[in-house]
Amino acid sequence: MNGSTAVADNYLSHGRGFRSWFFTLDHKRIGVMYLASIFFFLILGGFFAMLIRTELLTPGRTIMDADTYNQVFTLHGAVMIFLFIIPGIPAAFGNFVLPVMLGAKDVAFPRLNLLSYHLYVVGAIFSVVSILLGAVDTGWTFYTPYSTTTHTSVVSMTLGAFILGFSSIFTGINFIVTIHRMRPPGMSWNRLPLFLWALYSTAIIQVLATPVLGITLLLLIVERLLGIGIFDPALGGDPVLYQHFFWFYSHPAVYIMILPAMGVMSELISVFSRKHIFGYKAIAYSSVAIAVLSFLVWGHHMFTSGQSDLGNMIFSALTFSVAIPSAIKVFNWLATMYKGSIRLDTPMLYALSFLLLFGIGGLTGLFLGALATDVHLHDTYFVVAHFHYTMMGGVLIAFLGAMHYWWPKMFGRMYSEKAGRLAAFLVFVGFNLTFFSQFVMGSQGMPRRYYNYLDRFQPYHVLSTIGAYVLAVAFVVLAGNLIHSLFRGRKAPANPWGSATLEWMCASPPPHDNFAEPPEAGDPYDLEHLVYDESIGGYVPRTAREGA
Amino acid sequence: MRRSEQSAAREIPHHFATPRQAYESGKLGMWIFLATEVLLFGGLFAAYAVYRGNHPEVFVYAHRFLDARLGALNTLILITSSLTMAWAVRSAQLGNRRLLTLLLALTLLGGGAFLGVKIVEYEHKWKHGLLWGEQYRPHHPETAQEHSSAPEIPRETPPGDRTNIPPAAIGPPGLASSTDEERAAHASAKEPRNVHLFFGVYFAMTGLHGLHVIAGLLVIGWVFVRARGGAYGPSNFEPVDRAGLYWHLVDLIWIFLFPLLYLIH
Numbered sequence: 122m123n124g125s126t127a128v129a130d131n132y133l134s135h136g137r138g139f140r141s142w143f144f145t146l147d148h149k150r151i152g153v154m155y156l157a158s159i160f161f162f163l164i165l166g167g168f169f170a171m172l173i174r175t176e177l178l179t180p181g182r183t184i185m186d187a188d189t190y191n192q193v194f195t196l197h198g199a200v201m202i203f204l205f206i207i208p209g210i211p212a213a214f215g216n217f218v219l220p221v222m223l224g225a226k227d228v229a230f231p232r233l234n235l236l237s238y239h240l241y242v243v244g245a246i247f248s249v250v251s252i253l254l255g256a257v258d259t260g261w262t263f264y265t266p267y268s269t270t271t272h273t274s275v276v277s278m279t280l281g282a283f284i285l286g287f288s289s290i291f292t293g294i295n296f297i298v299t300i301h302r303m304r305p306p307g308m309s310w311n312r313l314p315l316f317l318w319a320l321y322s323t324a325i326i327q328v329l330a331t332p333v334l335g336i337t338l339l340l341l342i343v344e345r346l347l348g349i350g351i352f353d354p355a356l357g358g359d360p361v362l363y364q365h366f367f368w369f370y371s372h373p374a375v376y377i378m379i380l381p382a383m384g385v386m387s388e389l390i391s392v393f394s395r396k397h398i399f400g401y402k403a404i405a406y407s408s409v410a411i412a413v414l415s416f417l418v419w420g421h422h423m424f425t426s427g428q429s430d431l432g433n434m435i436f437s438a439l440t441f442s443v444a445i446p447s448a449i450k451v452f453n454w455l456a457t458m459y460k461g462s463i464r465l466d467t468p469m470l471y472a473l474s475f476l477l478l479f480g481i482g483g484l485t486g487l488f489l490g491a492l493a494t495d496v497h498l499h500d501t502y503f504v505v506a507h508f509h510y511t512m513m514g515g516v517l518i519a520f521l522g523a524m525h526y527w528w529p530k531m532f533g534r535m536y537s538e539k540a541g542r543l544a545a546f547l548v549f550v551g552f553n554l555t556f557f558s559q560f561v562m563g564s565q566g567m568p569r570r571y572y573n574y575l576d577r578f579q580p581y582h583v584l585s586t587i588g589a590y591v592l593a594v595a596f597v598v599l600a601g602n603l604i605h606s607l608f609r610g611r612k613a614p615a616n617p618w619g620s621a622t623l624e625w626m627c628a629s630p631p632p633h634d635n636f637a638e639p640p641e642a643g644d645p646y647d648l649e650h651l652v653y654d655e656s657i658g659g660y661v662p663r664t665a666r667e668g669a
Numbered sequence: 670m671r672r673s674e675q676s677a678a679r680e681i682p683h684h685f686a687t688p689r690q691a692y693e694s695g696k697l698g699m700w701i702f703l704a705t706e707v708l709l710f711g712g713l714f715a716a717y718a719v720y721r722g723n724h725p726e727v728f729v730y731a732h733r734f735l736d737a738r739l740g741a742l743n744t745l746i747l748i749t750s751s752l753t754m755a756w757a758v759r760s761a762q763l764g765n766r767r768l769l770t771l772l773l774a775l776t777l778l779g780g781g782a783f784l785g786v787k788i789v790e791y792e793h794k795w796k797h798g799l800l801w802g803e804q805y806r807p808h809h810p811e812t813a814q815e816h817s818s819a820p821e822i823p824r825e826t827p828p829g830d831r832t833n834i835p836p837a838a839i840g841p842p843g844l845a846s847s848t849d850e851e852r853a854a855h856a857s858a859k860e861p862r863n864v865h866l867f868f869g870v871y872f873a874m875t876g877l878h879g880l881h882v883i884a885g886l887l888v889i890g891w892v893f894v895r896a897r898g899g900a901y902g903p904s905n906f907e908p909v910d911r912a913g914l915y916w917h918l919v920d921l922i923w924i925f926l927f928p929l930l931y932l933i934h
Contacts, residue, residue, distance in 0.1 A: 226684035229694040294701045302694040303685075332705045336712030340873065349869040350802025351716060357863030358802075362719055366712055639686065 131533070135633040146231035149631060151238050152217025153531065156524075158241065159213050162204035163517075167596065169197035174555075174589040177582045180574050187572040191258035192273070194570060198261030203282050204245055206516050207374060210381035211327075212241070212292055214523045215320050217531060219296060221624035221631055222314050224305035224640040229298040237291035240284055247281030250274075260570065262371070263338075265352040265363040269345045276345055279338045286331045286338075289377075293327030296320050305623075308642035311405075314622045315398065315645075318405040319384025322412040326373045326380075330416070334370035337363065361426050368419035376415040378512060379479075380408055382519030383450055386472055389522055390454045391646050392620045393469035394461025398646045400453035407446035414443045421490055425499050433492055440490040447483055451476065466618070467541030471522030474549045478514025482507060485560065500570075503563030506556045514552060521548065521599070528603065529617050533630040534610030535658075540602035547595030554588025614659025619651045625660075692907060699911045703918050706881075710922055713874050717929060720866050729934055730860065731867035734799055736790065740931040743786045744923065750779025751920040754889070758913045761906035766899055769909070773893040776916065780886045787879055794868070801872050805865030871930055878922055885919045888912045 132149045135141075142150055172193050176183045185193065216234065220227050228234050251257060254274040259267055268275050300313070300321050313321075341363070343349045350356030352363045391398040398404065420428060420436030454476065463469065485507045488494045498504060529535055559567075562581040567574060574582070616625040622645045627635060651660040685691040721728050757772035798806035892912045895901070901909055 220684075229684075230698060231682075231684070233698075290702075290705050294698050294705075297701055298694050298698045301697060302690055328701055328705055329708060332708035333712045336709050336877075339877075340712075340716075343873065344802075347801065348803030349873065350865055351720075351869050351873070353802065356802050357724070357866050358869075359719065359723070362716065366715070634683075 130632060131628065131630040132633050133532070133630050144235070146227070146235055147633065148216050148220050148228050148231065148234060149531075149635075151234055152213055152215075154238060155208065155216060155241070156213040156531075158245065159205055159209055162200055162245065163209075164596070166197055166201035166205055167593070169193050169200065171589060171593060173197060174586040176572075177574070178586045179582075180576060180579060188258065190572045191570075192256035195257045195260055196252060199248065199257065199278060199282070202261055202374075203285050204248065206378050206512060207289060208241060208285070208292075209378070209516065209520050210385060210523060211296070211320055211323055211377070212237075212288075214385070214520075214527060215292070215296060215323075215381065218527060218624055219299060219317060219320060220303075221627065221635050222317055222622050223299065223303055223308070224623045224636055224642060225299065225303040226634050226636065228295045229303060230295050233291050234295055237288040237295070240288035240291070244281045244283075244285035244288060247277050247284060251277040251281065262367060263341060264367075265341065265344065265360045266354060268341060269353060276342055279341055283335055283338045283342075286335045289327050290331045293324035293331070296324040297328065300324075305639035305642050311402065312642055312644060313405070315387035315401070315404050315408075316381075316384035316622075318408050319380045319387070322408040323377050323380045325409075325412050326377050326415060330370045330373040330377075333366060334374075337366040337370065340366075361423065361428065364423050364426060365419070368422045369416075372419040372422065373412075373415040375508075375512070376411055378516045380411060382475070382516045383408070385519045385523045385526070386454060386475055387450075388620070388622070389468050389472040389526055390457050392526075392618050392648070393466060393472065394458045394463050395619065395648055396457055396461035397644075397648065398453070399456035399459075400449070401646065403449050404453050407449040410446040411443065414439070414446070418443060421495075424492060424495050437490055437492050441487070444483065444487070451480065451483075465542070467536075467538060467545055468522045468526040468618075470542055470545035470549075471518050471525065474545065474552075475515060475518045475522065478510050478518060478549075478552065482510030482512075482514055485510065498563065500568055501563040502559040502567045502569055505569045506559035506563055509556045509559070514556070518548070518552075521545070524603070526618070527624075528606070529613030530624060530629045530631070532607055532610075533613050533628075534606045535613050535617065536602050536606035536610055540598060540605075544595050544599035544602060547591060547598060551588050551591030551593075551595050554591060555585050556588070558582075558584040558588070611658070614654075614657045616651065616660040617658065619648060619653065619660035621645055621647050621651060695907055695911065699914055703914060706918055707922075710874075710877065713870070713877065714925070714929075717870050717874065720870060724861070724863060724866060726861040727864055727867050731864050732930065732933070734794070734797075735871070735931045736793070737931045739786055739790050740927050743783050744927050746779050746782050746786070747920045747923050750776045750783070751917055753779065754913045754916045758906065758909050761896070761901045761909040762903055764902045766896065766901075769896050769901065770893065773889060773896055773909075776889055777886060777893060780882055780889070780916075783882060784879065784886075787875065799868055800865070801869035802865050805868060807864070874926055874930065878919070878926060881919045881922070885912075885916050888915060 132147055135147070136145070142154065145151065172185070173190070176185055176190055176193075216228070251274040254277060255272075257263075257271075257273045257275055257278045259271060259273070259275060263275060263279060300317055304313070340349070340351055344352055348356075351358045352360050354360055387398060387404055418436060418440045420432055421440045424433050424437070465473075485503070489498060489504060489507060525536070525541055558581040562578050563569075565578070567578045567581070613629045615628050617629075618625075621643070623640055623642060624631070626640055650663045652663050653659075654661045681688050681691050685694065753772045753775040757769055757776060760768040760772060794800065798804075798808050800806070889912050892901075892909055896909070
């Protein structure tokens with residue numbers, strides 16, 4: 122509590138060697154291992170993205186043939202979705218932060234937690250193996266009947282996704298139980314930090330939706346291996362049923378991705394505006410509302426698949442309803458910033474990018490939710506741009522914000538602010554350059570997934586590819602800065618940003634057991650009682666300072 | 670972790686404050702896991718509903734090839750094993766070690782018998798080519814002649830004869846119906862298209878359920894071995910309880926599968 126960081130025994134130094142990491146039960150180490158693995162797959166997925174953009178620089182063949190291109194964009198999608206963006210924030214930062222934020226010593230089931238990491242590794246191995254076996258070319262959605270007839274390694278990829286699903290379910294169970302049963306004295310539901318509300322809602326979706334994906338992928342595997350005929354129209358099966366099953370999971374899954382990102386935003390915006398969060402309850406309950414509504418809108422992925430008009434209209438109307446809780450959050454964040462004393466530290470730059478990019482992503486979603494415009498825009502680059510603005514502009518940006526926010530806590534080192542801000546700026550510019558041009562060419566009719574295109578689309582593709590290279594440069598700067606900080610960074614104080622949630626009450630990096638005694642929880646957004654202490658470069662409670 | 674710490678940790682893991690907190694956490698976790706299992710089967714139940722809605726004639730026609738008497742026998746076996754499992758949990762709570770091991774052994778026996786009956790049923794289907802999708806090659810004695818040429822239903826047939834769905838006025842015969850003569854009479858009438866869809870659904874649902882029975886037997890077997898070593902008592906019966914919850918879920922799913930596949934017309 123005194124803000125000093127000189128704790129001899131922290132979780133990083135508690136044990137040495139590979140085994141002490143790979144078989145650890147400490148949620149913090151599991152979180153760090155997740156972070157490293159997930160960052161690796163972010164880079165792998167990004168590498169595939171660069172290949173796609175390079176190929177599309179000119180019409181016709183640029184660097185690869187059409188079959189390779191199909192495989193590369195499938196791998197880009199599958200790696201990014203299953204290995205980066207779904208586990209991203211909950212598995213890496215959730216595992217690390219959730220128990221400390223709750224003032225608990227660990228999650229409720231540490232062994233299950235380790236198992237879910239090991240399952241992640243096994244699932245990732247299956248996916249990587251399928252890359253080596255002659256990568257899948259179905260698109261990441263594995264639509265039947267093509268996925269049952271193509272000669273690529275669909276089975277190992279879907280089996281990988283199935284195993285990753287189990288990993289996700291176990292993480293979800295762990296989080297729900299931990300939040301229900303292990304809150305410290307004084308932390309009522311209405312004092313739960315908003316990041317935890319977001320993780321809680323995410324966990325509900327993980328637990329309720331992932332099993333349906335599991336059975337869908339199992340049926341697909343059986344279909345492919347044994348020819349069960351359930352999805353095969355030649356045998357009287359129904360391929361659209363596959364789409365219903367698939368999107369019953371995969372639409373809620375986009376909220377598995379975005380809800381934790383929104384939770385991160387609530388923390389960042391309050392802390393860096395130095396103001397109590399505005400509309401705490403509205404933000405908290407809107408997370409749960411999004412979790413519920415997410416199950417009712419999957420049909421909007423099938424507007425053009427020949428489902429009934431009535432079904433289309435109902436799904437369209439329900440789709441719009443998701444905008445309500447999302448807008449509640451955005452307006453509350455804006456109200457939090459209003460008259461706050463905003464500091465443009467690196468995490469806050471990411472938060473501001475998030476607001477703009479997610480705003481664009483959300484508003485363009487209305488074009489796709491409305492039946493009349495969707496029929497025109499369906500399967501064009503407009504859709505590609507839309508979901509990259511929400512998923513990448515939303516989730517990836519929040520992931521980076523969270524990484525810069527909790528980095529000092531995780532590793533006890535401060536990174537260079539200057540390099541951090543430069544990277545954040547480059548990400549913002551590169552991102553918009555890449556994807557805004559895709560909105561334009563999509564609305565003019567450039568179809569998604571195509572290998573070749575008309576000459577008149579080339580200027581947009583060139584802009585988009587340049588943007589992708591700017592993003593690559595931004596990631597080099599970002600990674601260099603963070604890795605440099607591990608070795609040369611200034612030692613981090615316990616509370617560098619002046620946050621009031623519990624994880625900042627223990628040393629950076631936290632000791633092995635987090636807290637000897639469960640701490641007394643107060644209002645997680647009462648930032649008034651924290652004052653800056655010049656000598657340690659961080660914040661300390663006002664009472665401690667006056668007492669000294 | 671040292672030995673002495675480990676035995677103490679078995680009572681309460683270090684990150685819990687009270688035994689009650691540890692117990693309730695475990696219970697809540699198990700129930701959420703069971704909910705995910707229900708949803709895993711939920712996909713198959715949805716597929717059943719869709720295909721039954723789209724092809725009612727297939728389901729009415731094909732379900733007669735399942736032997737309702739064997740299904741009923743399996744239902745009885747599974748419910749009995751659920752009883753012995755629940756009783757085993759109670760005897761663990763009361764600290765009656767001998768009764769606990771006996772009841773767990775009976776539960777294992779029940780699960781094994783269930784799988785045995787299942788194998789008999791599968792073998793029968795296999796022999797007659799009553800399989801899923803591409804593998805469907807029926808050479809059931811009663812259907813062999815019919816299948817070679819898919820029966821075209823003539824246009825001038827009166828509407829009542831175009832379907833093999835029995836009129837609503839005829840009540841379901843239930844378990845009493847599956848005599849060979851009746852099956853033969855019905856089967857020789859006409860075979861609808863895509864009968865293999867029923868067997869696809871049948872094998873998917875009972876197969877996944879069978880895998881769950883095997884998983885349940887492994888879990889109970891592990892509990893059985895530990896119970897013989899005296900691991901459970903009034904203060905430490907949670908593993909028996911959790912294994913029991915899982916077994917009851919396996920039982921419950923079968924209780925839905927049996928009427929849906931074997932009995933409903």
